[in-house]
Amino acid sequence: MAGKFQVRILPAYCKGCGICVSVCPKQVLGLGKDKAQVVQPDQCIGCLNCEYHCPDFAITVTEGEKDE
Amino acid sequence: MKYKDFLRKDKMPHIWCPGCGHGMVLSSFLRALAKREYHPDKVAVISGIGCSSRASGYLNFNTLHTTHGRAIPFATGIKMAKPELKVVVLTGDGDSAAIGGNHLIHAARRNIELTVIVFNNNIYGMTSGQYSPLTPHMRLATTAPYGNIDYPFDLVKLAEGAGASFVARGATAQPRHLEKIIGQGLDHNGFSLIEVITQCPTYFGRKNRMGSAVDMLQWQRDNTSTTGKEGKIPLGIFVQEERPEYCANYHHLVKTVAEGKGSE
Ligand SMILES: Cc1ncc(C[n+]2csc(CCOP(=O)(O)OP(=O)(O)O)c2C)c(N)n1
Ligand code: SF4
Ligand code: SF4
Ligand code: SF4
Ligand SMILES: [Mg+2]
Numbered sequence: 100m101a102g103k104f105q106v107r108i109l110p111a112y113c114k115g116c117g118i119c120v121s122v123c124p125k126q127v128l129g130l131g132k133d134k135a136q137v138v139q140p141d142q143c144i145g146c147l148n149c150e151y152h153c154p155d156f157a158i159t160v161t162e163g164e165k166d167e
Numbered sequence: 168m169k170y171k172d173f174l175r176k177d178k179m180p181h182i183w184c185p186g187c188g189h190g191m192v193l194s195s196f197l198r199a200l201a202k203r204e205y206h207p208d209k210v211a212v213i214s215g216i217g218c219s220s221r222a223s224g225y226l227n228f229n230t231l232h233t234t235h236g237r238a239i240p241f242a243t244g245i246k247m248a249k250p251e252l253k254v255v256v257l258t259g260d261g262d263s264a265a266i267g268g269n270h271l272i273h274a275a276r277r278n279i280e281l282t283v284i285v286f287n288n289n290i291y292g293m294t295s296g297q298y299s300p301l302t303p304h305m306r307l308a309t310t311a312p313y314g315n316i317d318y319p320f321d322l323v324k325l326a327e328g329a330g331a332s333f334v335a336r337g338a339t340a341q342p343r344h345l346e347k348i349i350g351q352g353l354d355h356n357g358f359s360l361i362e363v364i365t366q367c368p369t370y371f372g373r374k375n376r377m378g379s380a381v382d383m384l385q386w387q388r389d390n391t392s393t394t395g396k397e398g399k400i401p402l403g404i405f406v407q408e409e410r411p412e413y414c415a416n417y418h419h420l421v422k423t424v425a426e427g428k429g430s431e
Contacts (some may be wrong), residue, residue: 151194151346152191154187156194166371
């Protein structure tokens with residue numbers, strides 16, 4: 100089941116500080132080797148906490164299905 | 168326009184350290200600006216020197232990266248020549264309160280319409296962690312290895328005392344609140360100062376054993392208050408007054424003198 104929101108992380112901008120992971124209320128995000136990753140996409144409630152806290156403009160949260 | 172469209176994509180990713188709060192201040196500022204639908208050509212962003220002052224280089228407005236402490240004088244010239252521009256100064260605690268402190272108080276006194284956003288990380292980040300006039304008493308810095316015996320300015324009180332007609336304080340741990348007060352500063356017709364508590368994990372954080380950027384943001388949440396809680400650093404808008412603006416006064420004077428109605 101696809102979630103209602105799409106969370107995209109630009110690896111080229113992400114510096115792996117972990118701030119997004121710490122402010123997500125739904126454990127959608129996790130820290131990979133040195134970058135943030137979306138680990139539970141279906142859990143996202145679109146609160147924008149991660150995008151608004153990211154110091155590196157690396158996260159974009161949009162509403163709607165992923166266009167593939 | 169979306170706030171990220173204001174970034175110069177060819178200059179990204181920015182140079183700031185992982186977890187540095189400066190990017191969070193910039194993001195809140197751009198979101199506030201995007202909500203107000205300013206045309207990018209009608210915005211001028213001026214900065215001095217410091218990690219924080221690098222901000223202007225990432226923005227697709229009219230931008231000017233000037234010399235240490237002198238962003239406000241450059242901004243004053245721009246505002247006097249082109250009062251129709253929204254002129255914003257992005258500056259550090261060292262840039263604005265140490266070498267540039269004199270310019271800050273006089274711009275506040277004149278009530279010239281500049282939006283001055285101070286990225287206060289309590290340290291000189293760029294030059295590797297010397298104490299600034301906003302380093303708290305007995306905190307550690309490269310130049311205060313046993314503790315800083317100085318007492319810091321309260322920038323909000325300083326600006327208020329100098330005559331600023333809009334004074335506010337926000338924190339990177341509260342990006343929505345920060346966006347709101349920066350927005351109100353942008354709307355203000357007069358001098359506005361917004362101090363932003365931000366984290367430098369690389370120098371201030373490391374020297375003072377405050378942990379990671381995530382820990383430093385938790386420190387902010389534990390030690391600030393938007394509701395005036397006793398013993399916490401207050402966040403919010405402290406001064407918001409309508410007063411005659413400097414450029415308006417100046418252009419009015421020029422007009423009256425030119426029409427021969429100046430005082431004899
Ligand atoms: C006239 C002059 N004096 C000193 C310096 C060295 N210098 C560069 S940045 C800086 C302090 C920056 O601190 P701050 O404004 O707090 O910015 P931060 O790096 O912390 O964001 C100093 C002293 C300089 N560039 N020019
Ligand atoms: S907050 Fe931004 S830079 Fe930091 S880990 Fe998350 S996506 Fe990466
Ligand atoms: S929008 Fe909210 S719920 Fe979704 S990933 Fe970001 S912080 Fe988590
Ligand atoms: S030294 Fe400090 S202020 Fe400068 S970029 Fe790094 S974390 Fe930010
Ligand atoms: Mg500083």
